[in-house]
Amino acid sequence: DGGITQSPKYLFRKEGQNVTLSCEQNLNHDAMYWYRQDPGQGLRLIYYSQIVNDFQKGDIAEGYSVSREKKESFPLTVTSAQKNPTAFYLCASSIIGGRSETQYFGPGTRLLVL
Amino acid sequence: KQEVTQIPAALSVPEGENLVLNCSFTDSAIYNLQWFRQDPGKGLTSLLLIQSSQREQTSGRLNASLDKSSGRSTLYIAASQPGDSATYLCAVLNAGGTSYGKLTFGQGTILTVHP
Numbered sequence: 001d002g003g004i005t006q007s008p009k010y011l012f013r014k015e016g017q018n019v020t021l022s023c024e025q026n027l028n029h030d031a032m033y034w035y036r037q038d039p040g041q042g043l044r045l046i047y048y049s050q051i052v053n054d055f056q057k058g059d060i061a062e063g064y065s066v067s068r069e070k071k072e073s074f075p076l077t078v079t080s081a082q083k084n085p086t087a088f089y090l091c092a093s094s095i096i097g098g099r100s101e102t103q104y105f106g107p108g109t110r111l112l113v114l
Numbered sequence: 115k116q117e118v119t120q121i122p123a124a125l126s127v128p129e130g131e132n133l134v135l136n137c138s139f140t141d142s143a144i145y146n147l148q149w150f151r152q153d154p155g156k157g158l159t160s161l162l163l164i165q166s167s168q169r170e171q172t173s174g175r176l177n178a179s180l181d182k183s184s185g186r187s188t189l190y191i192a193a194s195q196p197g198d199s200a201t202y203l204c205a206v207l208n209a210g211g212t213s214y215g216k217l218t219f220g221q222g223t224i225l226t227v228h229p
Contacts, residue, residue, distance in 0.1 A: 043203070
């Protein structure tokens with residue numbers, strides 16, 4: 001089955017700890033994205049990548065880091081610098097370009113602070 | 115900067131009713147507008163995509179319209195069912211400005227259809 005997987009489903013972070021959220025896709029998409037969703041709000045873009053070994057900051061990149069060593073994988077690290085990390089994190093992927101471009105989403109990871 | 119607004123924030127209707135969800139955007143430089151569905155604690159599922167040159171798209175009981183010049187879209191759901199209960203999100207794919215090539219989302223409408 002083609003799709004996007006995220007793990008873990010729930011993640012708990014202690015004060016001062018860095019945690020990494022996994023995102024894998026087997027859709028052969030070039031572009032991958034990380035979004036943050038807070039209650040009652042839409043999705044906000046954290047980072048995105050259109051090609052291996054390259055990525056760009058989104059609207060709320062502070063306190064987060066990413067890597068794109070493989071086309072299929074785009075992990076997100078929530079660093080200790082992110083002071084309010086509690087949120088639902090969604091990964092997405094898409095082909096690049098075209099007026100019919102849409103994004104395919106993973107099931108999400110909920111991050112909670114202990 | 116593109117801003118997307120959805121009205122109402124929440125809607126509760128009895129089963130069988132027809133309903134309309136509204137979405138407005140501030141910058142008409144878009145490639146397309148998309149409607150997504152999100153079930154509680156889940157990811158997003160694409161429902162309908164309308165390209166900027168199109169006026170509407172239909173899928174089953176769903177019909178979405180786009181008026182790019184006025185910056186508005188509506189999602190019409192016919193004969194609503196309890197299984198339609200979810201959050202509906204509108205998003206535009208930007209064709210200009212600082213958000214070029216990126217999706218901007220509205221905050222969503224929480225729909226509850228009760229039996």
